[in-house]
Amino acid sequence: MNRMVREFLVDLFSKSDLNRLPESYGGGRIFSNPLIGVARGDDLIFNKYKEIISPKHLTPKEVWNISKLPDIENSSLRILSIICPFTNQIREESIKAKRMPAEIYSIGRNYANAFKTDIMKQTIEFFQNKGFQATAGMLSEGFNIYRGFFSSWSERHIAFAAGLGTFSLHEGLISEVGCNIRICSIISNAPLEVTPRKSDDPYTNCLYYSKGICRECEKKCPAEAINENGHDKKKCRAYARKIEVEMNKRLGSILKPHWRRIEGEVVTQKPPVGCAFCQYGVPCMDKNPMAM
Numbered sequence: 001m002n003r004m005v006r007e008f009l010v011d012l013f014s015k016s017d018l019n020r021l022p023e024s025y026g027g028g029r030i031f032s033n034p035l036i037g038v039a040r041g042d043d044l045i046f047n048k049y050k051e052i053i054s055p056k057h058l059t060p061k062e063v064w065n066i067s068k069l070p071d072i073e074n075s076s077l078r079i080l081s082i083i084c085p086f087t088n089q090i091r092e093e094s095i096k097a098k099r100m101p102a103e104i105y106s107i108g109r110n111y112a113n114a115f116k117t118d119i120m121k122q123t124i125e126f127f128q129n130k131g132f133q134a135t136a137g138m139l140s141e142g143f144n145i146y147r148g149f150f151s152s153w154s155e156r157h158i159a160f161a162a163g164l165g166t167f168s169l170h171e172g173l174i175s176e177v178g179c180n181i182r183i184c185s186i187i188s189n190a191p192l193e194v195t196p197r198k199s200d201d202p203y204t205n206c207l208y209y210s211k212g213i214c215r216e217c218e219k220k221c222p223a224e225a226i227n228e229n230g231h232d233k234k235k236c237r238a239y240a241r242k243i244e245v246e247m248n249k250r251l252g253s254i255l256k257p258h259w260r261r262i263e264g265e266v267v268t269q270k271p272p273v274g275c276a277f278c279q280y281g282v283p284c285m286d287k288n289p290m291a292m
């Protein structure tokens with residue numbers, strides 16, 4: 001089943017118009033081929049997330065129930081995490097950028113939201129067509145963003161649970177294809193094969209946490225939002241706002257609209273365009289630097 005899902009996703013990533021930049025930016029792909037990983041619904045890590053992230057972070061079973069799907073044992077649920085790596089074209093342009101991100105990245109980051117939603121909807125349909133049921137944390141009624149800078153379904157934590165990578169000094173997830181990625185996930189009762197974590201240590205792929213070296217992400221950050229103690233979300237968010245204002249002025253006419261559910265209220269926001277200087281030109285951009 002894992003192989004079939006991966007083939008379905010590789011085909012979707014290569015054919016979908018939603019995975020394309022506008023022609024004026026070359027019309028190339030936003031994401032190269034995906035990686036997938038699978039966690040078990042009864043993995044105790046999902047309960048631990050209620051302590052580590054917030055009691056408001058949902059377990060897969062809670063999302064399942066909110067989605068009004070028939071009752072099922074936790075052990076029969078599988079959580080499919082999908083890593084979407086940005087293409088080399090976007091990365092090469094972004095490495096050269098200073099102060100403001102490369103336009104190609106801002107557009108790719110903005111368009112990626114619609115594609116991610118489509119990936120989740122089409123993957124749910126894929127499972128349904130095979131006779132199974134499926135839902136997605138981010139698409140469910142339970143999905144909320146909270147003002148303390150967390151959400152009720154953290155895709156990075158789901159990817160960690162599915163053995164796809166670990167956390168880092170810049171607070172991204174370093175996967176085998178690096179940290180310059182986006183992530184989405186599906187919960188299903190399909191018999192997917194679990195891909196176990198190599199370790200429960202949440203930081204093994206980061207050179208700083210594993211060997212005390214690197215800190216390249218800290219040097220790249222224009223907002224001084226990273227230091228040896230980690231990532232300052234407030235400073236990061238403030239710089240991202242400046243970028244949003246500038247890039248929306250420049251690119252607003254071609255950016256896609258965006259809304260979010262913040263503490264239960266649907267809010268239309270300026271299209272997000274990202275920052276991610278800390279992810280470009282660093283050892284963990286496109287690989288796991290600890291695997292070398």
Ligand code: SF4
Binds near residue numbers: 214217
């Ligand atoms: S750039 Fe280096 S220190 Fe920063 S997250 Fe990547 S591996 Fe860790």
Ligand code: SF4
Binds near residue numbers: 220231276278
């Ligand atoms: S996203 Fe931008 S502001 Fe935030 S930590 Fe990375 S480089 Fe700094």
